[in-house]
Amino acid sequence: MYNANALPPDLLDELRALLGDRLSTGLAVREHHGRDESSHPAALPDAVVWPETTEEVSTIARLCHAFRVPMIPFGVGSSLEGHVIPLHGGVSIDLSHMNRILALHVEDLDATVQAGVTRKQLNAWLHDSGLFFPIDPGADATLGGMTATRASGTNAVRYGSMREAVLALTVVLADGRVIHTGTRARKSAAGYDLTRLFVGSEGTLGIVTEITVRLHPHLEAISAAVCGFPDVASAARTVIQTIQTGVPVARAELLDALSMRAINAHSKTNWPEVPTLFFEFHGTEAGVAEQAETVQALAHEHGGTDFRWATRQEERTQLWAARHDAYFACLQLRPGSRSLTTDVCVPISRLAECIEATAADVAGMPMPVPLLGHVGDGNFHLLVLTDPDSAAEREAAHALSHRLVLRALAMGGTCTGEHGVGFGKMGYLAEEHGEALDVMRAIKHALDPYGLMNPGKIVETEPQDARR
Template sequence: MVQATALPRNDSGIETVIGILKQRFADRLQTGESIRQQHGHTTTWINNQPPDAVVFPRSTEEVSEIVKACAAHKVPVIPFGTGTSLEGHVNAPAGGISVDLSQMNRILAVNAEDLDCVVQPGVTREDLNTHLRDQGLFFPIDPGANASLGGMAATRASGTNAVRYGTMKDNILGLEAVMPDGQIIRTGTRARKSSAGYDLTRLLIGAEGTLGIITEITLRLHGIPEAISSARCSFPSVDAACRAVMMTIQYGVPVARIELLDERSVGAANAYSKLSLPETPLLLLEFHGSEAGVVEQAETFGAIAEEFGGTDFAATTSTEERSKLWQARHDMYWASLQLRPGAQGISTDVCVPISRLAECVTSAQAKTAELGLLAPIVGHVGDGNFHTLLLIDTENADEVSKAEEFVGWLNDLAISMEGTCTGEHGIGQGKKPYLERELGPAVRYMRAIKAALDPDDIMNPGKIV
């Protein structure tokens, strides 16, 4: 495991705050070792740094009480959604209080005529879409895991639908948040646009809990499409598949999803999900629109794919067939682990301009081969974002060293291509070394904002800056 840096602890303050919160929240304040370890859990290779206590608020006012107590005694506060983040976001390097928002899980309002809704942060995307289905509406951001919407906002989540519907920042109208002094603020209204002052909504989206705790979210919704068609097509190489993606986007085909699986990923999906796809690079696509429109879009893509050697092209509007394909895509993490039983999967992501995608992906494949690493690749390639899953023995120092070398190399490569070290995983602890390389002096201004809003550095310390 990679050892995350520990920060100085305020032991007397932590003890005092635990006493205050225990009296106020009784059984909703937990200090058992297993629950603390769970709330320091991270699905990366960074070591677990558990908080000293976990508290379960049920309202914004209770979150405010917790933060005020912590602020008074300069004790760290670490927001927790479902724990699906990948870069050590929920670790507690200075100890402190984990604020688990899972019991704040109410859908407060659905305004169908205005295509928006208001939810608490513990609502998951699957729960929201189940609630909306009868009204002909859906929320499109799909990062794969059934993450909480608060966590998705805090990490500026993206996913398979981003090529058409954007990311979390494009689908949030406003927030309610508890700031580092315990003050409750609102950053926007239900209006579709505003020129009123600084855009605090976008400041808090992607801040990973370092500037405040999101306690309510006003989301944009979309109508469920009249028709949905899925397609798949195999290619002779990753380069050919990526060039087909580039041409599809440039041609203006309004794809809702366009996903890449390299040959290793396809093999894993075949074995895990009992498919029989050709074990060559694969594109999975989805089209939304009218009955005629989705057929036309699929046919247009089929013609483009043929130019790049695409074979075994098939499109379907069958709900069962579509669900089977996309479930296989969402199960890729677990499928990939079966390629090397006992190994840990270390996922890293980058995002580059579409024109550099083919070069970046093929370079990543060549680098893992050079290092002798088993590393299937999948990607939301419609927006230039892809993920490499390194399957390594974290007890083997040589493998860990090679994995660290690859992650650093890939981040630097993406930055050199005018891309980013993370398209959707976020910075957390794991990608901090690369943020300054990417943004340079801008990071100094991020630190200034952090210091102005959180002078005692109690909000999720040790992350981003």
Template sequence: MALAELEKLDRNEEGIARVLEILGERYGERLLTGLSVREQHAHSTSYIPAQLPDGVFAPNNVEEVQDVVRLCAEHRVPVIPFGTGSSLEGHVNAPAGGISLDLMNMNRIIAVNAEDLDCTVEPGVTREDLNHYLRDTGLFFPIDPGANASLGGMASTRASGTNAVRYGTMRDNVVNVQAVMPDGRLITTARRARKTSAGYDLTRLMVGSEGTLGIITAMTLKLYGIPQAVSGGVCSFPDVESACQAVIMTIQMGVPVARIEFVNGLAMKAINAYSDLDYPEGPCLFLEFHGTDAGVKEQAETFGEIAEEFGGGPFQWTSVAEERTKLWKARHNAYWACVALRPGAQGLSTDVCVPISRLAECIVETEADIAESGLIATVIGHVGDGNFHVLVLMDMNDPKEIEQAEAFVARLNRRALSMDGTCTGEHGIGQGKMRFLEEELGDAVDVMRAVKEAIDPHNIMNPGKIIGARRT
């Protein structure tokens, strides 16, 4: 979305003033209105300009969430949920002002049901906190978007990450959510049973709703046994097509790969420099396999044979934990590694997802587009499910560069749509991709809008995200 196209929403000045007054009377210094803290709560890793809330409140429990939401509903004041601020499409902006509800104090792990392979947590628990807590149980939570995001934020944006090819996304791993609705009611969308035919699937409706329908205050998540053995490594390829064909063959042969990540040549150069590695600086795949000692060895060897068939390799793999940790730490630091390619620049991070049969074509055309545009940009992808990210490095003081970058992103989104893909595999819509959602789903967006208006008739829940004003 071009910077000038951010939707303008009217502010309810009288209502905001009254809500701030009442919250100040009820909670005193816990209501924060200083400029720096309001700037922090409109900040994310997006390049989209910050739109500040009028106040920030960090509830300690669900009753305080209900209290704030009821007050805001009474006075028609927006409520914007905030986790760690790692979102990428302007999700935490406050285009109409209002109250930023910082949920990071709600960070209890309520229950771990080891026999049922699930746990119930509050939204402020981060994925790293949860796995640290679980490490002595033999269980883990696999969704890994890279950033140490809050689980509430991950559910709200339907996050996924490097393990999605084997374990799925948040959509597949949230059993139920507890949520405060726009009128202050507290609902639970399902019980803990692994399957149900009881009514509308409200869990799936809330997961990915980006705070526009309610505030998630707890959720039950699926857990998995920590694999007996893990192997992983890096394999280089002569070109993008060869790497993508190896991915397709691996998936089609049923090799139970846990992670399979594509990194293009420029990104590999950045990763090597940033993490002091010496991998080949061409298209590479990072892989990981989970299973038994014999199983992960067999899987790694099978992939090595596939890679060789497409001119790749040798596949350098290891089952030594320290070496694998170094490898994946380098992958997770790829954002900062790529930003370092152009000191002083800011990164515009975007993602698309296409059927894997179109993946090579889409990446090749995207790299050609980058070169023709004269942009500096890297390509990294969770290619096992056709999802890849582009990080464009641009000078935010140069309007021409910003215009070029935004035009490139528009072409990238439309390229993915032309291949029967989606404008976002995991970043979400937020503010940044609203117009592309319209192009992707057409009249279905009107159905989403009807759901939003029915549940949140006064548009107080994270307004100006996912769907804009009704089309005329």
């Protein structure tokens, strides 16, 4: 078996010859690459490398494969289920230097980028093209990381998740082979859909180095609105009815009263501190006005009050900046705390029921537990703010998360709507997928028989004993 914290000297020599000062074994660098935004304990890689091309990633993979050393792809470290934590040491492959936009096809509404490009970089580059990339998980994550975790976010209710956004990939396999999946064509019936296999694979099957993504045209009119409610269940029922009525809302975000208090303190705003829905509507001037009027009427039916509009760009930017800052704002409700962040998703018809039961469960917790989420597609989160030095609080937080996951699964939902599995959600896959989990293990073993690609994530495997 591989002995963590002891990279073979010959491997280090080969990597240094390839990368020069784009290889580091310094403690501070390793510590930065040994954690993410989750509450999971850190673990250090033995070295960190910064490739700049697919060919360099291929060479790194070939060398690590030869020495049976684990490889862990790293974007910006914003993941929430321990995806980038090197549980068994090895080499952290930081793709942040691979940040070039390789091609833009305005007429076809697509672009090809390297994996280290972030969503904000891409949209800034697209500014004068009339197009934008809609997937918005909040954090300025890399496109490679978003692909690996099948990210979604605030716009998913209209534009879908990375599953819908990715057309084609370039992937480096465990042994260094480079494969290309998919094409720029909008549909294909040619062979297995390998693109979808790697979207959401969390670096356990290969390292994504290039992504071709769908883009969308900027629409004529965009309007946002905010509305308060007497309780979270009433807000959820408004969203359910909005979706079932067929209103093509672009965003529908729910924040409970505690989250709104945190946002006010963090962003120096003065929103009413009640359960609140944030909406956004995209389309023509007439279409947006009609959508907003319909939603306003539905909100009033469920006790919604103080329907505020934001039509100017500056107002919308301020509104969504406050929503995107909610995670960090909520952390300040209890300075020094760590958040155990849940991520269930249920069929939209069960959303209010699930949220209502969860709110009752949260009421008995000894620590602050804000609730927020992308409720337009049935996805919501708890931020369980625990004292990192309290074993009792950590146990209570995990118990709450466990009850929530079981509740979501019983309603036909999933243990993770957008954060991914990492190693934090592995224990729920058997119940969610049944015998299909054995198929996942078989795929993992076929592509990575030595268990070198981000080991210990998504599925447990039995790697061959050839690892040194």
